Amino acid sequence: MFTRKTMTSLKRWKQYKTTQALLVDGARQVGKTTLIEQFAHDNYDHVVEINLYENDEAREALSSATNSKDLFLRISAFAGTTMIPGKTLIFLDEVQECPQIITMIKFLMQRNDYDYILSGSMLGVEPKNIRSQPVGYLMTTTMYPMDFEEFAWANGIGTDVIDTVREAFNTCTPVDEFIHRRLLQLFHQYLICGGMPDAVHTFIETNDIQRTRAVQEGIVDLYRQDISKYAGDRARIVRRIFDLIPAELNDQNKRFVIRDVEGQSRINRYDNDFMWLSDANVALPTYNVSEPRYPLAMSMTSTKFKLFMADTGLLTYACGMDVVRDILIGRSDINYGSIYENVVAQELKAHNNPLYYYKSRTIGELDFLVEHDNVIVPIEVKSGKDYKRHSALNNALRTDNWHINEAIVFYDGNVEQEGKLLYLPIYMVGCLQGKQRAL
Known part of the structure; x- marks a missing residue:
């Protein structure tokens, strides 16, 4: 794996966050998924990773969630691993396929039991510019091609x-x-x-x-x-x-x-x-x-x-x-x-x-x-x-x-x-x- 400067942003988020999830955006193929997976491996005992682009069933299930409680239930159903509060990172990849997750992240973060990283491309092209939501509960960082x-x-x-x-x-x-x-x-x-x-x-x-x-x-x-x-x-x-x-x-x-x-x-x-x-x-x-x-x-x-x-x-x-x-x-x-x-x-x-x-x-x-x-x-x-x-x-x-x-x-x-x-x-x-x- 290549050394990427964005890793510093991920480490800083984990060190200083309170009730914030992290959103990593950037163009396709710049290395977001690989970097987050490496960060998760190095910093958490348990990692739940759901790719909403590749996993059609998970995308359909999460997209139809009616509220944050329902959304968390569906995430847990597709976790595929043990989820232990305080020791688990939930990584939702390609969230542009299910943008309502970003608007619900505030309520998931209020549970204060799991860390969340969201990653996606094309987020800036959404009509409502979902990168700006929700204020106070979402930190964002943009990843570029390797300099x-x-x-x-x-x-x-x-x-x-x-x-x-x-x-x-x-x-x-x-x-x-x-x-x-x-x-x-x-x-x-x-x-x-x-x-x-x-x-x-x-x-x-x-x-x-x-x-x-x-x-x-x-x-x-x-x-x-x-x-x-x-x-x-x-x-x-x-x-x-x-x-x-x-x-x-x-x-x-x-x-x-x-x-x-x-x-x-x-x-x-x-x-x-x-x-x-x-x-x-x-x-x-x-x-x-x-x-x-x-x-x-x-x-x-x-x-x-x-x-x-x-x-x-x-x-x-x-x-x-x-x-x-x-x-x-x-x-x-x-x-x-x-x-x-x-x-x-x-x-x-x-x-x-x-x-x-x-x-x-x-x-x-x-x-x-x-x-x-x-x-x-x-x-x-x-x-x-x-x-x-x-x-x-x-x-x-x-x-x-x-x-x-x-x-x-x-x-x-x-x-x-x-x-x-x-x-x-x-x-x-x-x-x-x-x-x-x-x-």
Whole structure:
């Protein structure tokens, strides 16, 4: 089993909870079930696990429960193991198949005799947004695909190496050249493999790109099936948008063009369809702001956005084998801008950074913007040799009323600083969480 950061959230819930159940949501195939099963094995004497997607009989029984007392009776009937108060975890998996369980959890928790973990996908697409219910009795955590640090752990990179990288980030000093080359090579593999645990496992165990891509193909097919199942009468448009993401990112503009969906240009006709993909945790919208000043949320423009894939490996899969081959041989004459930007979006999101960008005719485009201590830090992502060509960053730094003190360029090289411009290895994106050094 892979080491996952979400395990910390599960341990924290068990340590500090009072009357709260835990809800773990996230996209399909990100490893929720495996992680919860491992946590349950390590922390409880008895575990009741009911999968409401695979067990038709249990799903029907729990769905027809009339009240919390009736629901608990039916859970106990399908337990299949001894239930001892204070020593038993009840794990209800794929709860999107029986969402009323979430609304009843308050009354089950009031019994104060068993711990409950719920897990599911597609929870954000429910009309009533069941993740927000019931207040005070449900803690939630979202699980994402494996970030690069988790991928590095899975490939045998120790915490001492990661600590060395963080220290280089905090002190703005170059990473040891041997470590830098190894992590850069691994990062390029991460671009191909992505962070879906089944794909990562196949990649590590077989070293076979074709088998890894077969796993990715299965995940993409599953996502398309989920759209058909859960998106209702919007399924055709949602699926069309999902299929368009790679092409839109490869476009020079990169911003999603609404007319490409069905020849229409009114975004309000499709805003719910775009949000469906975001709420299902399979796509990452990155919103334009009218001005890169704190707080960014105040100047967000909801009708202008880029739409990234939640997992970069799935994007690379969609781009075809030629791109995979070029990444593997390290062709420096190829611009992988869309893939590099996607992985930065994925890393920023996994480390709790809201996704924003800025673009204007006078300044140019700032690929990403992050907030730190009420200060805005613009980011440009470079995949080629021209990493020192960044007119938009230069223009932003020269705009006095924005008060931007530092700008970051993520690229394939080592740590380097020129005045207010900081060049960082692309694998350092995850260090932006909990940034320790002053900007």
